[in-house]
Amino acid sequence: MGERETWMTEEFGTSHEGAVEVLLADGTVPAPVHFDSGSGTAGHRVSQWSVYDGRPGIPRAAALRAVCSCGWKGPEQQLDWEVVGGRNLVEAGDGQADACERDWDAHTATVEASTIPLPDTITMLLEQLEEEIDKLAKTSPIAAVRAARRTAIAAERVGYWAARSTLHDHTPRQAAAALGLTESATRSELARLGRYNPYAG
Template sequence: MGERETWTTEEFGASHEGAVGVLLADGTVPDPVFLAMSSGGGGRSVSQWSFYDGRLAHGPRAAALRAVCSCGWTGTEHRLDWDEIGEQKLLDAGLAAPDACCQEWDEHTDQVEMSAIPLPETFTALLAQVEEEIGKLAKTSPLAALRAARRLEVTAVETGYWPAHDARQDATTEQAAAALGLDQNAARRLVARFGRWSPYR
């Protein structure tokens, strides 16, 4: 896959990395577009939707755009009306479809969050309160706010140790991934980080 604009959330990261995917008229996904350097050879490969306009040195003409996610989820196909686009650049004329893709991916990550293991309301309310207090502290003392954030980080490491060990005994990697809203590799790394062992063990 070539370079392209992607979206992630803080909690789910690369496990649910979204982007605008391209479909050709025959329903296939095109190869990345190779952009040659102006001098000295070499270049880079891109899969950014706006390059698939059929123009010289660009990729083939996209027939539709859809949201895609690294987890395998795909959104609705949004057909491109090339009669309406005409000679305009796709980047200028086709923004409605990418915007819709982004919104659909947002809805997908909302579903991922809802399917993850739920947290008690008292805990989520407490986290929201802590976040608000750090925000207030940052207005008067950024360094104090930074220390508070660091204390949260230390607390997370300390309190996550035994739950990580218990989770390793009680749940498979597949179960942990589903509960955390991550792919299996990310879940394995997360549990290993809090449990302080190598993820390759």
């Protein structure tokens, strides 16, 4: 895969990393486009949707769709080349690319809805804590740093036994589904909180 713009949420990270994927007229996904740096180095490979404009040596995109690192794929957003005409694809296809991002937003909303719900009191406390630290940062940034650090310490302390209990009570697949993460990311997160080596033994 070549370089391209991607999207992530803070909670799900690379478990649900989204991007725009190009489809050719035959329904296939084109290979990355190689751009020579001109300096004798290897150059770089690009999969950004806007480069597939049909110029010599580069395939022309027929449609765009959102994709996610979890394997999800969104609906096709067709490109009308009669409408595109001679315009730059990054401008002419902007509406389709925006639609792809909205499709991915809807996908991550579905993922979030499928995770284990938090009690309203916890959600409200977390939001209030964030707001209070933001306000503190405007008057005393160093105090806000201390507050953020104390918050991280508290999270690690309560997360230790929670992670250990999760490991005891759930399979990696069950835990991953509840957290909205991949199994690999779930193992890493539980290992971090539970302070153990996931590769030991």
